[in-house]
Amino acid sequence: MDKPVNQGAWLLVLPVVLIVAFSAIVPLMTVVNYSVQDTFGNNQFFWNGIGWYQELLDPTTELGGRFFDALWRNLLFSALILSIEVPLGIAVALSMPREGWRVAATLVILALPLLIPWNVVGTIWQIFAREDIGLLGWVVNRLGIPYNYTADPLSAWVTIVVMDVWHWTSLVALLCYAGLRSIPDAFYQAARIDGASRWAIFRNIQLPKMHRVLLIAVLLRFMDSFMIYTEPFVVTGGGPGNSTTFVSIDLVKLALGQFDLGKAAALSIVYNLVILAVCWVFYTVMTRMDAGRS
Amino acid sequence: MLRARIVLGLYILFLLLPIYWLVNMSLKTNAEIVSGLTLWPHKLTFENYTRIFTDSSWYSGYLNSLQYVALNTVLSIALALPAAYAFSRFRFVGDKHLFFWLLSNRMAPPAVFALPFFNLYSAIGLFDTPLAVALAHCLFNVPLAVWILEGFMSGVPREIDETAYLDGYSFPHFFVKIFTPLVASGIGVTAFFCFMFSWVELLLARTLTSVDAKPIAATMTRTVSAAGMDWGLLAAAGVLTIVPGALVIWFVRNYIAKGFALGRV
Numbered sequence: 033m034d035k036p037v038n039q040g041a042w043l044l045v046l047p048v049v050l051i052v053a054f055s056a057i058v059p060l061m062t063v064v065n066y067s068v069q070d071t072f073g074n075n076q077f078f079w080n081g082i083g084w085y086q087e088l089l090d091p092t093t094e095l096g097g098r099f100f101d102a103l104w105r106n107l108l109f110s111a112l113i114l115s116i117e118v119p120l121g122i123a124v125a126l127s128m129p130r131e132g133w134r135v136a137a138t139l140v141i142l143a144l145p146l147l148i149p150w151n152v153v154g155t156i157w158q159i160f161a162r163e164d165i166g167l168l169g170w171v172v173n174r175l176g177i178p179y180n181y182t183a184d185p186l187s188a189w190v191t192i193v194v195m196d197v198w199h200w201t202s203l204v205a206l207l208c209y210a211g212l213r214s215i216p217d218a219f220y221q222a223a224r225i226d227g228a229s230r231w232a233i234f235r236n237i238q239l240p241k242m243h244r245v246l247l248i249a250v251l252l253r254f255m256d257s258f259m260i261y262t263e264p265f266v267v268t269g270g271g272p273g274n275s276t277t278f279v280s281i282d283l284v285k286l287a288l289g290q291f292d293l294g295k296a297a298a299l300s301i302v303y304n305l306v307i308l309a310v311c312w313v314f315y316t317v318m319t320r321m322d323a324g325r326s
Numbered sequence: 327m328l329r330a331r332i333v334l335g336l337y338i339l340f341l342l343l344p345i346y347w348l349v350n351m352s353l354k355t356n357a358e359i360v361s362g363l364t365l366w367p368h369k370l371t372f373e374n375y376t377r378i379f380t381d382s383s384w385y386s387g388y389l390n391s392l393q394y395v396a397l398n399t400v401l402s403i404a405l406a407l408p409a410a411y412a413f414s415r416f417r418f419v420g421d422k423h424l425f426f427w428l429l430s431n432r433m434a435p436p437a438v439f440a441l442p443f444f445n446l447y448s449a450i451g452l453f454d455t456p457l458a459v460a461l462a463h464c465l466f467n468v469p470l471a472v473w474i475l476e477g478f479m480s481g482v483p484r485e486i487d488e489t490a491y492l493d494g495y496s497f498p499h500f501f502v503k504i505f506t507p508l509v510a511s512g513i514g515v516t517a518f519f520c521f522m523f524s525w526v527e528l529l530l531a532r533t534l535t536s537v538d539a540k541p542i543a544a545t546m547t548r549t550v551s552a553a554g555m556d557w558g559l560l561a562a563a564g565v566l567t568i569v570p571g572a573l574v575i576w577f578v579r580n581y582i583a584k585g586f587a588l589g590r591v
Binding site for chain 1: 329330331333334337338340341342343344345347348351359360363401405406408409411412413415416417418419421424426428429430431432433434435436437438439440441442443445446461462464465468469472522525526527528529533542543544546557560561564567568570571572574575576579580
């Protein structure tokens, strides 16, 4: 399907370009500006060239070490939650009822965690996992497993990973469910006549149909987990120690806590570029797949 | 079939337990919360809720939040409609790059923008107004709206546009009278996602407000007082922030699957 070429379409796009430029390019320019300067307060700035970037990308310096620690932590977190949420999301989507009132009810319950403000998600788990007044923390401790997310790094990680699974698995499940719904009943009937096993149906009919939505689910979950801030900040504040300090938490600490504008700005730029690069790879793969199909 | 029910049942239990615990706690007195674990409130009280509804510094938080969320949803959709139409119907210089650039803003970490936004909106005198938060949330909601609407618009056959021109409709007239009603369900889905992402975001909303436009989620941090945590009040405020989302889901429940089917969230 060929679309006609019409340069006048730019006029229709213009309002969007202007508002996004206003809220993206103007602030980014400020960040670039800060990232090449040093300040000792009092609005006095000094040219620092690429000094911050050199320090940031060199793991032996204090700033660089901190950045790479946060980055690896963040990558580990993303890998963990993806490896739990994607299979679980598929399993839930496959278990969804096909028709009747239960479909609507299940959809509503599944979507519920997605619409809770992120700091409230943090609050819910902060309470739920406490050993004195939280059901989860109390039960786990009663079972004889030492669990205290404010003192023990492993407990803190478990809490944050379980919280993210609670918060976002529904997104994967809903995306997969939408993909499954586009499979005509005739496919299943044909499979039944052929005597296909449950696994064969999944492998040859359901998985290919979910292919595209799964890619989007992975992309979204990767991006959002890579810039996670509010939920772990509310639960652990980045601690105990620095064990749950992710890149965004570190960035906000640097920028709004210590007012180290130069370092924070350089970190912002590098952080943004990492995300942009991954995003570009996904986008290219997706558009290639679309082009290959039509 | 049985196995499917067990998987789904366990998952739903996992989803609802923490929420139940929050509701449970909001209906207890602080004395009962601290004195030990009780699975349901033994001394049922609505005092926590009464305090929120009678104290203007509490309920104004809800009004502020709803104000900027509504403003942002309207802005995002109004701006995205013509742009999505352009992307779905025409090719023009730089269209693919522009589309990717727009999308890349959906992927930008809010933490990067917190400080520059603070500077920018202070400089133009919008700091601490709902408009500032609404504009800031446009950063990720406008690209999202363009993305979702483009998907719905591509599903409308182009013959309709051509027939309308032959019938003598001008473009604005055609767009408002004929085309917009055709993508009404798409607009509904878009509004849902704009509402969702603006409602749950807090980092930018909190950075850009101090007193007058403070969102409810930020007001909640006040429950830490000299006497310790006011757990009951915190839980009640949390429950009340879940309610608007739950209502919205209930209204759009039949469209959710369709919106997700496009895979464009």
